[in-house]
Amino acid sequence: MSKLTDLSIAEAREGLKNKAFSAAELTEAHIRAVEKARALNAFITETPAIARAAAAESDKRIASGTMRPLEGIPMGIKDLFCTKDVLTTAGSHILDGFKPPYESTVTRNMFNDGAVMLGKLNMDEFAMGSSNETSYYGPVINPWRRKGSDAKLVPGGSSGGSSASVAARLAMGATGTDTGGSIRQPAAVTGIAGIKPTYGRCSRWGIVAFASSLDQAGPMARTVRDCAIMLKSMASHDPLDSTSVDIPVPDYEAAMTGNIKGLRVGIPKEYRIDGMPAEIEALWQKGIAWLKDAGAEIVDVSLPHTKYALPAYYIVAPAEASSNLARYDGVRFGLRVPGKDITSLYENTRAAGFGREVQRRILIGTYVLSAGYYDAYYIKAQKLRTLIARDFEEAYAKCDVLLTPTAPGPAFGIGEKTNDPISMYLNDVFTVTVNLAGLPGLSVPAGLNSEGLPLGLQLIGKAFDEATLFRVGEVIEKAAGATPRPQSWWEV
Amino acid sequence: MATTRTETGPLIDGATGKWEIVIGMEVHAQVLSKAKLFSGASAEFGADPNAHVSFIDAGMPGMLPVINRFCVEQAVRTGLGLKAQINKHSVFDRKNYFYPDLPSGYQISQYKQPVVGEGIVLVDLPGGKTIEVGIERLHLEQDAGKSLHDQHPDQSFVDLNRAGVALMEIVSRPDLRSAEEAAAYLKKLRAILRYLGTCDGNMEEGSMRADVNVSVRKPGGPLGTRCEIKNVNSMRFVAQAVDYEARRQIDIIEGGGTIKQETRLFDSKKGETRSMRSKEEAHDYRYFPDPDLLPLEFDDAFVARVKASLPELPDDKKDRFMKDYGLNAYDAGVLVAERESADFFEQVARGRDAKLAANWVVNELFGRLNKEGKAIGESPVSAAAMGSIVSLISDGTISGKIAKDVFEIVWTEGGDPAAIVETRGMKQVTDMGAIEAAVDQVIAANPQKVEQAKAKPSMVGWFVGQVMQATGGKANPQAVNELIKKKLGI
Amino acid sequence: MSVDKETVRRVARLARIAFPEERLEPMAGELNRILAWVEQLNAVDTSMVEPMTSVVKVSLKMREDAVTDGAKAPEVVRNAPSGEDNYFAVPKVVE
Numbered sequence A: 001m002s003k004l005t006d007l008s009i010a011e012a013r014e015g016l017k018n019k020a021f022s023a024a025e026l027t028e029a030h031i032r033a034v035e036k037a038r039a040l041n042a043f044i045t046e047t048p049a050i051a052r053a054a055a056a057e058s059d060k061r062i063a064s065g066t067m068r069p070l071e072g073i074p075m076g077i078k079d080l081f082c083t084k085d086v087l088t089t090a091g092s093h094i095l096d097g098f099k100p101p102y103e104s105t106v107t108r109n110m111f112n113d114g115a116v117m118l119g120k121l122n123m124d125e126f127a128m129g130s131s132n133e134t135s136y137y138g139p140v141i142n143p144w145r146r147k148g149s150d151a152k153l154v155p156g157g158s159s160g161g162s163s164a165s166v167a168a169r170l171a172m173g174a175t176g177t178d179t180g181g182s183i184r185q186p187a188a189v190t191g192i193a194g195i196k197p198t199y200g201r202c203s204r205w206g207i208v209a210f211a212s213s214l215d216q217a218g219p220m221a222r223t224v225r226d227c228a229i230m231l232k233s234m235a236s237h238d239p240l241d242s243t244s245v246d247i248p249v250p251d252y253e254a255a256m257t258g259n260i261k262g263l264r265v266g267i268p269k270e271y272r273i274d275g276m277p278a279e280i281e282a283l284w285q286k287g288i289a290w291l292k293d294a295g296a297e298i299v300d301v302s303l304p305h306t307k308y309a310l311p312a313y314y315i316v317a318p319a320e321a322s323s324n325l326a327r328y329d330g331v332r333f334g335l336r337v338p339g340k341d342i343t344s345l346y347e348n349t350r351a352a353g354f355g356r357e358v359q360r361r362i363l364i365g366t367y368v369l370s371a372g373y374y375d376a377y378y379i380k381a382q383k384l385r386t387l388i389a390r391d392f393e394e395a396y397a398k399c400d401v402l403l404t405p406t407a408p409g410p411a412f413g414i415g416e417k418t419n420d421p422i423s424m425y426l427n428d429v430f431t432v433t434v435n436l437a438g439l440p441g442l443s444v445p446a447g448l449n450s451e452g453l454p455l456g457l458q459l460i461g462k463a464f465d466e467a468t469l470f471r472v473g474e475v476i477e478k479a480a481g482a483t484p485r486p487q488s489w490w491e492v
Numbered sequence B: 001m002a003t004t005r006t007e008t009g010p011l012i013d014g015a016t017g018k019w020e021i022v023i024g025m026e027v028h029a030q031v032l033s034k035a036k037l038f039s040g041a042s043a044e045f046g047a048d049p050n051a052h053v054s055f056i057d058a059g060m061p062g063m064l065p066v067i068n069r070f071c072v073e074q075a076v077r078t079g080l081g082l083k084a085q086i087n088k089h090s091v092f093d094r095k096n097y098f099y100p101d102l103p104s105g106y107q108i109s110q111y112k113q114p115v116v117g118e119g120i121v122l123v124d125l126p127g128g129k130t131i132e133v134g135i136e137r138l139h140l141e142q143d144a145g146k147s148l149h150d151q152h153p154d155q156s157f158v159d160l161n162r163a164g165v166a167l168m169e170i171v172s173r174p175d176l177r178s179a180e181e182a183a184a185y186l187k188k189l190r191a192i193l194r195y196l197g198t199c200d201g202n203m204e205e206g207s208m209r210a211d212v213n214v215s216v217r218k219p220g221g222p223l224g225t226r227c228e229i230k231n232v233n234s235m236r237f238v239a240q241a242v243d244y245e246a247r248r249q250i251d252i253i254e255g256g257g258t259i260k261q262e263t264r265l266f267d268s269k270k271g272e273t274r275s276m277r278s279k280e281e282a283h284d285y286r287y288f289p290d291p292d293l294l295p296l297e298f299d300d301a302f303v304a305r306v307k308a309s310l311p312e313l314p315d316d317k318k319d320r321f322m323k324d325y326g327l328n329a330y331d332a333g334v335l336v337a338e339r340e341s342a343d344f345f346e347q348v349a350r351g352r353d354a355k356l357a358a359n360w361v362v363n364e365l366f367g368r369l370n371k372e373g374k375a376i377g378e379s380p381v382s383a384a385a386m387g388s389i390v391s392l393i394s395d396g397t398i399s400g401k402i403a404k405d406v407f408e409i410v411w412t413e414g415g416d417p418a419a420i421v422e423t424r425g426m427k428q429v430t431d432m433g434a435i436e437a438a439v440d441q442v443i444a445a446n447p448q449k450v451e452q453a454k455a456k457p458s459m460v461g462w463f464v465g466q467v468m469q470a471t472g473g474k475a476n477p478q479a480v481n482e483l484i485k486k487k488l489g490i
Numbered sequence C: 001m002s003v004d005k006e007t008v009r010r011v012a013r014l015a016r017i018a019f020p021e022e023r024l025e026p027m028a029g030e031l032n033r034i035l036a037w038v039e040q041l042n043a044v045d046t047s048m049v050e051p052m053t054s055v056v057k058v059s060l061k062m063r064e065d066a067v068t069d070g071a072k073a074p075e076v077v078r079n080a081p082s083g084e085d086n087y088f089a090v091p092k093v094v095e
C-alpha cells in the first residue's frame, strides 16, 4: 500500500470503510506531514487536537456502521471560513485574535459529513491576490520547483495555502474561495483540481466577504472525483444567505460516467490572447484533441467581451470590497490601534491592519463609488457584466461546455510580479469572466511544462451544471495521465 | 425637492418685512414587527445592553442579511395608506459611512428605487382649514445602534439593540408653512400609521422620530437654504424647533449673513437648535445596490391583497361620521384623530342619538380625559356606560344636568348608570300630578310674579327654575315649561 | 479622469485609512495606472445595456417575522478590544 497521505479521498473512503486503516491513523499521518512541511508556510493555524478528536469520532462511526460522506478525511480550511472558536484571520493583521463564535455553513456541512479539520490555511489578505504574497502571515511556497532550480515559486492565489497543502500531500482536500480565479488559478499552478461552483451553489454565510456578488466557495483536491465528493457536502441551500439558490444538489459522482460522446465543446477564440506562451497554446490544443478522441464535438464559439472582463472586475470587486471591509474598524473585534478620537482610532487601526494591496483596492473601490464617478465606473462595469453574461448565453446555444486554459502561465517566482499590480491582475485573465457571469468553472491538472511545472485546463459550464464539468474533467484527467507528486524537498 | 403647494402660507414678521417658513419632514417610523429587518433578533424596546443583537446586527465577518417579509408588507400597507405609488420593483442600497453605532460601516437603505413613491396626506388645521402635504417617498431601512456618552468620563459605550430594527423613512415635500402645520402633519401621519397598525407612533420610546428641514424665504421668493434638525421627538418640540430655527435664520439673513446648509440638533432643555459637530464633515455615502440582497419584487396580486386588508382610514371615517351620523366637521375630526376614540364613539352611538353621543364623548369624556392626562384606553367610563348614559338622557329618564352627576359617579366609583339612577333616586319626575302640584304651589305663592309674567312672557324661566328647585331637579324641564305657560295662559 | 494627491487624501479619509504624506503621491500614481487601464471599458457602447443587478436569476428570499436570534450579548462582545458590561467602548464621541 502506498503512503496514506498519497491516497485520494475516494481511495481513503474505501480504505476506511474496509478498515484497512483507521481514521486516527490517516489523521496522524497528515498531522505529521503538516508538521514536517512548515517551510511551505501553508497553515496559519494548525489544529491537531481538533483533528484527533474528529478522527476518534469518525472511528466510532465507522465501527458502528454509520459512516458519513466525508468520514475521517483530513482537510485544510482556507482561513477565510469562520470556524467556531478557532482563530480566523482572512490572512490579515486586522483580524488579530478573532475567534468567531459561529461556524460557516460550508464548514459546518463538511464537519457534519465527518470531515477532519487539520487547520486553517494561509491565503492572500482578504483573498486579494493571485500569488499568496499579500498574506500578513507571509507567502506560501509552491511545493513545485523548476527542474534543476531551488527558486521559490508562488502557489497561486488567493487560495495558496489550500493549493500548496493539497499538492504537498499535507491535506487530502481543502476549501477554497474564488472571486476572480482564486480556486482555479492556484489549482492549475500546483497540479491539482479545483472548482468554482455556480454562484449561489455554496452558501456564503460565515465566509469573510471580499466581493459579495463574485465570491463563491469550492473544493480543491488532487482528483476531479475528489472535488465532486467534496462539493456534494459543501453545497447546500442556505436560508441564511439570500443569494443561495434553492435547487437540489445532484449526486456528482453518479454523473461521472466517462461518456462524453456527442457532447459539444466550445472553444472561445477570444481566449487566444496576445503574448500567450506557446506551451499554453499547445496544452490547449492537446486538451481539444483528448476530448475529440473521447467522442466530443468541437465547436468554435465567440465571447466577444472577454477582454473587458478583467477591467470590469477591477471596478466591481474593489467597490464591493471597500464596503465589505468597512466593518474592520477596531471596535467590535480584531486589531485596535488607539487614536485621540474615534476617527483617528479608525484611521490608525485600518492603516496598521490592512496590507498594501488591500489598502490599494479599498481606495480604488471608494473612489469609483464616490460622488460623480459612480456611473462612469461602477454602472459601466455592471453593464459590461451584462454583456459578458450574454456572451456566454449565446455561446451555450451552440455548445454544452467550454474549454480554455486556466492560467496564462505556470507558477512564477516569489517577488517577481509584486511591483506591478496590473501584471499580477493578468493572472486571472481566463478565470474572471466566469465569476462575472456567475458560472461554474473547473480547473483540471493537464500535465507539466518543459520546466516540470504543472499546468491546468479550465472547463466552463452552464449555470448549476457542475455535473457536466466533473464528467468532462475526469476525461481530461485520464487522458493527461496522473500528475506526479512534487519532490518533498520541504520535509524536515 | 420641489414643493407642491402653490399658495402662500402664514407669514411672520422680521425687521425687514414678512417672511415665509418652508418646512419638509423626514419621519422615521419603526415598523411594528417582532424581529429586525434583516436578522431574527428582537426589535423590542428596552433590553440589557446588546441582548437583542445577532451576529448580523453586530456586523461580524461573513454575516448576511435575510429580509423580514412582514416588514415589507407593512411598508406596502403604509404606502397604500398614504395613497402612494407602490413600486413593484425596488432595490436595497448600502449607504456607506463610519460611525460607532453603525457596525457594518454601511446602513442598508433604499436610495434610487424606494418601495413606495409619491403620495398625499390631508392635514386638518386648527382653524378648520385642510392642506394637502405631498409625500415624496417611503423607503425601508435599518435603524442604527445607540452610543451612550454619559456613562464614562472619556469613553462612549455602544449598544446595538436598535441596530437593524426596521424603519420606514417617510419623506414629505416642503409643503408645510408653520410650526402648527408641521405639528399637525406629524399628528396626522401618526394617526394614519396607528390606524394601519404599522407603527405604534410612540415618540418617547423613539419608535417615531422626525427630522425637520427648515428654511425661510420672502413671500413668493425662491426657496432658501435649509437646515436639517435631527431627532425631534415630540409634537411640541417640532413646533418649538421650527419656531426657534426660523427665527434664527431670519435673524442671520437680516443681519447680513447667509445660512449654511447643515445638520442641527434640537436641545429640548434649552428649546434651541445647535450645529452637530459630528455631522459637520461633508458626506459622500457611496450608495450602491447591496450585493447580498436581490431586488424586491411584487406582483399586482400581492399589492391587491394588502390593499384589501386595509382598515378604514381617518379621512374616510371622518366623511362617514359626517354623512351617516350627521356630525359637524369639528366633532368628526376630533373623534377620528385616534382609531380608539372613533371606535369608542361608534360603540356609544350604535342605536342611539349620534349627535348627543358625539357631544358627550367629545365634550364631557374627552374634556375630562384631557384634564387628567388619560388616554381613551384608560377611561374609567366604558363605552357601554357612556352609551347607557346617553340612552337615559334620550328616553327622558334623566335630565342632562342629572346625567353629569351620573357621569361623575361612574367616573369616580364605577357602576352601571341605569342602576345608579334607580338606586339613588335620580330619575326624572314624570308623574304629571306631582309636577302640577309643584307648579300650582309656586303660582299660588307668587301672585306678583304671575302678573309680571303675563306682561313679560320671558319670566316663565323664573317659574321653571322655582319648580325645578322644588322637585330637586328631577322634573322634566320641558314638561314644567309647558305646564306653566298653560296655567298662566301665555 | 486623473487622480491627484488631494484626491488620494480625500478618498483615504473617506475610507478611514491613515495615510502618511509621503505615500499620497506614489498612491496617486498607482491609482492612475489602474484607472487608466480600466478606462478601456469606454470603448464599449453600453447605452442600450442594463447594468447587472444580480447574477442569480431568483427572487428575493424572505423570512417570517419571528424572534429566532439574540440573547447572546457575551458572545457578541467576546472579541471586542474594549468594553464594559456587555457594551462596546470607543473614545468619547462628541455630537
Ligand SMILES: [Mg+2]
Pocket (backbone or CB within 6 Å): B026, B169
Ligand atoms: Mg434621511
Ligand SMILES: [Zn+2]
Pocket (backbone or CB within 6 Å): B028, B141, B169
Ligand atoms: Zn433614514
